[in-house]
Amino acid sequence: MFSKSKIKFSDKVELVEVGVSQGKLNGVSDIKDFKIKYKLIKKKYKGQKRFFMLDKDINDSSSIENLIKENGDIVQFLAYNSEYLLLKISNKNPKDYSEFKNLGEFRDYCKSEFQKQFGKKASDFKDFDFDLVFKNTEDKDIKIAFAELFSILS
Secondary structure, eight states, X not given: OGGGSSOOOOOOOOBGGGTBBTTBOOOOOSHHHHHHHHHHHHHHTTTOOOEEEEETXXXXXXXXHHHHHHTTOEEEEESSOHHHHHHHHTTOOOXXXXXXXXXXXXXXHHHHHHHXXXXXXXXXXXXXXXXXXXXXXXXXXXXXXXXXXXXXXX
């Protein structure tokens, strides 16, 4: 479908000075962090519509969403974060968000649990690592997890 459309995805966005590499923002904790990176991305890649996939448990996620949409770009939130998604898909049975006092504690838990279960940070995952996660997971389970975990704030 994408190969026949005018949509072209690129992971070549590079702004080393603010930690953006291979299309990854490499850490955004709040609206202030996001604005710095977003401003430079808009400046360097003028005339391009941007698609952001962000963890929903970022501080200020609603403000970040508004900023992205106001500028005509697209945002997709991952509930709650990529670590949680991969733990859930790989049947590692992560704790539920409701077991924590706040999003910060939950986020810290997910990052720690991910590293414990997989031996590395999610940002260090390569194709081979994803193959290991998905090889023992049936397509129907992946579809269920994605339907549950992806959401757009409205």
